[in-house]
Amino acid sequence: MKTQTFAGALGAAVLFAVATPSLAHVTFEPGPAAVNSTAKAVLRIPHGCDGQATLKVRVRIPEGVIAVKPMPKAGWALDTAQGPYAKPSMLYGKPVAEGVTEIVWTGSLPDAHYDEFVFQARITDAFQPGQTVFFPVVQECANGQEAWTEIPAEGQDPHGLKMPAPGLKLAGAQVAAVKAGPLTIEEPWSRVTPAGAKVGGGYLRITNTGTQPDRLVGGTFPLASRVEVHEMSMSGDVMRMKAVEGGLAIKPGETVELKPGGLHLMFMDLKEPLKENQTLKGTLVFEKAGPVEVTYTVRGMAGSGAAAEHKH
Numbered sequence: 001m002k003t004q005t006f007a008g009a010l011g012a013a014v015l016f017a018v019a020t021p022s023l024a025h026v027t028f029e030p031g032p033a034a035v036n037s038t039a040k041a042v043l044r045i046p047h048g049c050d051g052q053a054t055l056k057v058r059v060r061i062p063e064g065v066i067a068v069k070p071m072p073k074a075g076w077a078l079d080t081a082q083g084p085y086a087k088p089s090m091l092y093g094k095p096v097a098e099g100v101t102e103i104v105w106t107g108s109l110p111d112a113h114y115d116e117f118v119f120q121a122r123i124t125d126a127f128q129p130g131q132t133v134f135f136p137v138v139q140e141c142a143n144g145q146e147a148w149t150e151i152p153a154e155g156q157d158p159h160g161l162k163m164p165a166p167g168l169k170l171a172g173a174q175v176a177a178v179k180a181g182p183l184t185i186e187e188p189w190s191r192v193t194p195a196g197a198k199v200g201g202g203y204l205r206i207t208n209t210g211t212q213p214d215r216l217v218g219g220t221f222p223l224a225s226r227v228e229v230h231e232m233s234m235s236g237d238v239m240r241m242k243a244v245e246g247g248l249a250i251k252p253g254e255t256v257e258l259k260p261g262g263l264h265l266m267f268m269d270l271k272e273p274l275k276e277n278q279t280l281k282g283t284l285v286f287e288k289a290g291p292v293e294v295t296y297t298v299r300g301m302a303g304s305g306a307a308a309e310h311k312h
């Protein structure tokens with residue numbers, strides 16, 4: 001079925017990809033991916049090989065990535081190579097010793113066009129949170145190839161590479177819950193903001209394990225002039241947000257979740273945009289528990305919670 005092995009394609013690519021002008025790279029669309037979870041990978045092919053149409057897109061699956069399912073594409077033949085993994089992984093309590101090692105889409109994509117190739121894959125704990133998983137990709141054209149197969153060494157800046165393999169960035173490690181007296185604060189996060197945006201959102205969970213109520217009355221955020229607690233409310237048919245008067249009550253035994261589309265913190269007068277994977281230390285101020293330091297992780301637009309943005 002296949003005309004050439006991946007290794008053969010790589011060898012040939014060394015000969016062909018010499019005088020390729022530097023163009024937009026083959027990359028993955030940013031999206032949520034994490035250790036021990038299934039990621040949807042959307043590979044973006046922005047151009048052909050030196051003006052020629054792309055006839056094949058080959059994606060090599062790295063060790064530690066299992067349960068791969070490519071999405072069929074109209075007009076493209078889909079083929080996979082299967083093989084044993086160097087090290088079996090556990091999936092739902094069962095060892096998985098083999099699976100897809102390469103995906104090949106065969107069709108035609110003119111150089112002037114752009115397209116996306118999709119697969120889902122489970123990222124095992126062979127990877128660390130915060131790491132990038134690189135998938136070497138070869139574009140084959142009638143008379144040449146583009147081999148996006150360079151993987152940066154640890155600590156090396158991938159921007160220095162000529163033909164970098166596209167990578168899926170894994171979410172960082174979960175920050176441990178913060179305790180402040182009877183209050184537990186979990187998973188503080190924020191979201192990337194577009195350039196020029198004046199406000200950002202802050203999300204987290206607060207649980208009151210004590211016997212007395214407390215109130216979240218404010219906080220600080222390093223890039224904002226002030227922090228407000230907002231709630232959403234309907235005004236006619238329009239969802240609006242407004243500051244919670246007198247602070248947010250956290251009753252004994254209650255967990256209050258601040259999330260997109262609901263109660264949230266609003267970081268006002270942002271001095272600069274929030275960037276993906278940034279971590280920012282801020283504080284929450286409670287009436288009784290006082291100020292508590294929390295670290296926000298900035299997630300991408302597709303980050304968890306984006307789906308909750310729809311209006312109820």
Ligand SMILES: [Cu+2]
Pocket residue numbers: 230241242264265266
């Ligand atoms: Cu708001």
